[in-house]
Amino acid sequence: MLPAHLRNLARVDAEVTLEVAPPATIGATLDALEARYPVLCGTIRDHDTLQRRPFIRYFACQEDLSHQGPDTPLPEAVLTAREPLIVLGAIAGG
Amino acid sequence: MSKVRVLVGTHKGAFILTSDGKRQQWDVSGPHFAGWEVYHLKGSPADPNRIYCAPSTGWHGQVIQRSDDGGKTWEPVGNKFSYEGTPGTHMWYDGTPHPWEFKRVWHIEPSLRDPDKVYAGVEDAAIFESSDGGKNWTELPGLREHDTAKGWQPGAGGMCLHTIVLDPSDPKRIYVAISAAGAFRSDNGGASWKPINRGLHSQYIPNPTAEVGHCVHRIAMHRNRPGVLFMQKHWDVMRSDDAGDNWREVSGNLPTDFGFAIDVHAHEPETIYVVPIKSDSEHFPPEGKLRVFRSRSGGNEWEALTKGLPQSNCFVNVLRDAMAVDTMDDCGIYFGTTGGQVYASADAGDNWAPIVRDLPAVLSVEVQTLA
Numbered sequence: 001m002l003p004a005h006l007r008n009l010a011r012v013d014a015e016v017t018l019e020v021a022p023p024a025t026i027g028a029t030l031d032a033l034e035a036r037y038p039v040l041c042g043t044i045r046d047h048d049t050l051q052r053r054p055f056i057r058y059f060a061c062q063e064d065l066s067h068q069g070p071d072t073p074l075p076e077a078v079l080t081a082r083e084p085l086i087v088l089g090a091i092a093g094g
Numbered sequence: 095m096s097k098v099r100v101l102v103g104t105h106k107g108a109f110i111l112t113s114d115g116k117r118q119q120w121d122v123s124g125p126h127f128a129g130w131e132v133y134h135l136k137g138s139p140a141d142p143n144r145i146y147c148a149p150s151t152g153w154h155g156q157v158i159q160r161s162d163d164g165g166k167t168w169e170p171v172g173n174k175f176s177y178e179g180t181p182g183t184h185m186w187y188d189g190t191p192h193p194w195e196f197k198r199v200w201h202i203e204p205s206l207r208d209p210d211k212v213y214a215g216v217e218d219a220a221i222f223e224s225s226d227g228g229k230n231w232t233e234l235p236g237l238r239e240h241d242t243a244k245g246w247q248p249g250a251g252g253m254c255l256h257t258i259v260l261d262p263s264d265p266k267r268i269y270v271a272i273s274a275a276g277a278f279r280s281d282n283g284g285a286s287w288k289p290i291n292r293g294l295h296s297q298y299i300p301n302p303t304a305e306v307g308h309c310v311h312r313i314a315m316h317r318n319r320p321g322v323l324f325m326q327k328h329w330d331v332m333r334s335d336d337a338g339d340n341w342r343e344v345s346g347n348l349p350t351d352f353g354f355a356i357d358v359h360a361h362e363p364e365t366i367y368v369v370p371i372k373s374d375s376e377h378f379p380p381e382g383k384l385r386v387f388r389s390r391s392g393g394n395e396w397e398a399l400t401k402g403l404p405q406s407n408c409f410v411n412v413l414r415d416a417m418a419v420d421t422m423d424d425c426g427i428y429f430g431t432t433g434g435q436v437y438a439s440a441d442a443g444d445n446w447a448p449i450v451r452d453l454p455a456v457l458s459v460e461v462q463t464l465a
Contacts, residue, residue, distance in 0.1 A: 003153070004129075005129060005130070005151060005153065005154055006154065009154075009157065009170060039157075039170045041173070041174070042155055042156070042157075042173050042174060043154035043155060043157065043173075044154070047174045047176065048176060053153065053154065053155060055152055055153045056153060056154075089153040089154070090153070
């Protein structure tokens, strides 16, 4: 699930379904997302370091996965498409 | 009949205003890229339907958008701005070394001749170029690798390269300005750069006449006289008659010599415009009166232009990229404010009217005169 600015940029609906080869980690999922929508490169992770941008968060199954490493496997419910991986623009500013 | 297209970058998107040559009735389209900060957008002089735009947000960083139909539709192009090699450090506010980090594009300058070629001035200060319509960006590292660069410090708005001026008579000559390093010139297409700050005097830096360290706000040039440059510095309005090698102050009778924007009449190379702003902390017009000042003598003697502009309780700012001119026979002057108004004069500044008045804070204004 993508935030509004990125939906507009990639011209997609809120939810994008991806097939990710195992092991389906956070990093591999974002790799697949950027491969399908190259316009999103650099908007979620830094181009070069692939570090999460500071105001982006990753949520799934009521858990904050933002501080997990890119090699962290996604929860089973996300792998089976019962729950989304939510990429969120953190509330910031005024 | 000619048309005029005004490109407005704001704190929350881009807007495009169009009018016929009379410039009385304006159509407004936008917001384009709603919610994104658009520091700058500018059309290609070689193909006016091609417009480059630089939206960014704190969440998602920088993107570059390109239109090939005059701003009706847009395509995202390349947004990867990687410094060449190991970028090293510049000086931070506290005097310690700080790594060079890309933050955003401040200014985008299309080539005068080739619609696929475009330059970008970025924070932390560097200049990038694209030769494929914005898809791929390559740094011209000679500027950031200049001997003085380790000592460059940011201004209050960050260490930004905010001004790029291309010489119409010499495709190899480029001028840039950086806050707070100063002005630089390249005579070889950006391969190497020379500080051009002789004559600038910045009283609060340790050496007021240092080679670099000056907070230059904006440089303007008339296309038919590219060796003459006008500068709005943090304090002082300056003029150079030798392509920036030497500068002299032409602030004259301005009520304050602080300001951001400066531009030159399209047909009169000695007629220049500034918007004086009170002090470096208050950032609004003196006495709450929004006045454009015009000099018809290349500086020193200035007249206040007030007809149609608010002359009481006006506390907006006019930022460095927020003034532009058209090339109609009766030269039009345009500027935008942090209060969201864009004012225009169709008679070289004698009379003004808002052409739109409730936009988000205006960050930049560019004008295209279309056949």
